Amino acid sequence: MGLLVLLGLFALCVVIGVPVAFALGISAIAAFAYEGLPLMIGFQRIISGINVFSLMAIPFFIFAGELMFHGGIAMRLVKFASAAVGAVRGGLGIVNVFSSMLFGGISGSAVADISALGSILVPVMKEKGYDADYAVNVTVTSSIAGIIIPPSHNMIIYAIAAGGGISISKLFLSGVVPGVLMCLCLAVAAYLVAVRRGYSAEKFPGLTALALSFVGAIPGLMTAVIIVGGVLSGVFTVTESGAFGAIYAFVVTLLVYRSLTLEKFRIAVVSAVRTTAMVMILIACAGAFAYMLTFYRVPNKTVDLLTGLTDNPIMILLLINLVLLVLGMIMDMAALILICTPIFLPVAASIGVDPYQFGMILLVNLGLGLCTPPVGSCLFVGCAVGKLPMEKAVRTIWPFYIAILVALMLITFVPAISLTLPSLIGS
Amino acid sequence: MDDTKPHADFMTPVDTALDRIAGLCKLITGVSMVVLTAIFGWLVFGRYVLNATPTWVEQAALLLVMVIAFLGAAVGVHEHTHLSVSALRSAVPDRLRKVFVIVTDLAMAGFGALMLIYGARLTVFKWDSQIPLIQLPEGLRSLPLTVGGGLILVFSLAHLVRLALGRDLRSDTIQ
Amino acid sequence: EWRGWNIHVEGYPNTVAMDKFAELLADKTGGEITLQMFHGGTLGSQPDAIEQVRLGGLEIGNFNLGPIGPIAAEANVVSLPFIFKDVPHMFRVLNGEAGAMIAEGMAAKGLVPLAWYDAGARSFYNGTKPINTPEDVAGMKVRVMNNDLYSGMIAQLGGNPSPMAFAEVYQALKTGVVDGAENNWPSYESTGHFEVAGYYSLSQHLIIPECVCINADVYNALSDDMKAAVKEAAMESAALQQQLWNEREATSREMVEKAGVVTNEIADKAPFQAAMAPVYEAYLAANPDLRPLVELIQATE
Ligand code: NA
């Protein structure tokens, strides 16, 4: 009954147009009240939803993106990008996917990826005539490469939840091929959608123009060099690198390009705050909502409902995927990893699935959940930086979901995709 | 909204006041964003260059994020910038839509009021314990939520008043 | 029906013991009290869960005394580096008069400890060299938990205390953002930190116990018989936890040593202890009321 209050009130709020963040908060608090729990705890959950250090990547990368946009770095990146890949239909979409693949190699989280690349690439793509929904869809879905391609905070959580015996470095290696595979699928989707929408290809402007645009873009491209170099050499963590991205963008636009006026700086700050606050309040209220879902043992009950339905290993794996996908739609990752791993891992092991491979299945599923409504932090950030209503983004996102599902099925039924690389390097 | 309805003059100074409050929030959150970035630069400089990590940065940063999130969210309510699903609302007849809008504002106002009340109680409850490494009351963590809640209450009530006066600013309620 | 919080995952000694506690609780109260456990910290972080038990949202929690320190000053004394000689000493203290004083301080803040759990001793680990003297720590960036006592400890050893979110530590150790960290054997193993920081030096500088706590109002409303049953169930689960803990410590140690971790005993801990004098002085200056408690612990055989 309480669960009905939670879900029913949430749906009602969304339908009548209450902002999604407050729909989550209102329904969660109503469920707290219904259960006679102290309401102070409800608001504690809202605060704790964002009292998380690694979420700090969101404001930093968004701020860096705004500074780059208003300070002219982004414009020069557009010139270079269109000179380089403009001749390919959907070229920027494909570049976007592969940027995520590379950034996934340094960032531990999808939220850092979407905040960093989304803040820069979505405005760039819109500028080049791509539809906002296409730009947001590509960026949102490819951001989950940050989780699958090592390093990854969430893999560490999985290893701990598995109760020991899982080597984190081996787990990291297991993610490389599935991550690349997923990005390839997404790149194909990005290309096909671009062709279908008839995004026109530009004429290749010639090597001289390409070289000139490259020189102009060097300071912008250096942002990536600084972040990657700083993280790999141990100067700062990925979260901290976001602050350096923002400081670097400030210095370059102020001193090198001399294009940052006080007014442009003010606009960049105000707009970074607006986007950050929109995302943070969503994640905050989703925290209270997730607490009540955990309280009602929704993940456990869903699993109970489905186990024992079949003995067929293929059906069991498909059911596990289905349950994880559905749960991933309404709750964020970390809690689900902790709840689902101890329940599903033994089931998977009993039908001969390797724990390293199972980790990949789990993470891709829950990663996809980050890109789906109603609760998905990557979708939240993507829509916020793309200034796009959620329903608009979701209406056209399905080709990208299909791409991820194709990758997911391959990862689920072809163990070698996850296990070959670690066995080659590990021995 | 059709312009033929008479403007209620008492609302004009109220609107100005609310805009000023939102402007003040923008100033505070903007400064917080800049300070947040700067102290992280200092954190890395201290740890990597000076080999003396400023231990207060993490905890201070988490407080600044609270300020940005909750005051920023209140400004978002004032300016209607939050993510919402408007497709369904714009598909219903005008009269029903008006009901939806009123219920939305009432729900937001109620939620803001609860944020204010329970945020304040949480702040008092935690005032005695200290946040480690910065020696500030733990209660400060819930203060932005409390203030933000109060502002959401006020801004939402103002939306209702404007709606009653026929001066609502939401794109999909004008028609 | 009661609800309980525990941060540890399935199979961990504390998780098994808390499940046992739930079972014993039902047995000993004739099914009148049942406890539903939420493992893995799924209902919030440790400080949040402490708050939830104090506010009555949860009835039971398995907490480390470290994060209770900022709330109940008495509980913070166990976070003083080298306050306990070893784990058995810690239990003698907790089961004596000093333990009663700590429990009273916690009860005043709405948390009644029912039984003490073992969390072993925390030692330093890093990726470059074995630590034998305070000089070995000098200049080293060491990740510490959020507590002024822990950061003060590293600073007094000449190191650079670097607070950092737990989730970031593995990668930070790997890339060298920090040189080392400190934890007990099971955590060192289960977090995979041993893969990227292969020197574990048995400093045993912090021996922080855990407790099974109950919301004070809930506890005080129980009849004396019920109170006794609840307490007995907790104590029995603690006996199980301590046994499982010792086994788990041995397994974890064996596992990481087999993986190539270099372990070293510290022959002379006196220089480390001596270096803590300013930490103790600053602490007692800020909390003069707690001087008798600290002295009582130090005097306990
Ligand atoms: Na991307």
Ligand code: NA
């Ligand atoms: Na990654």
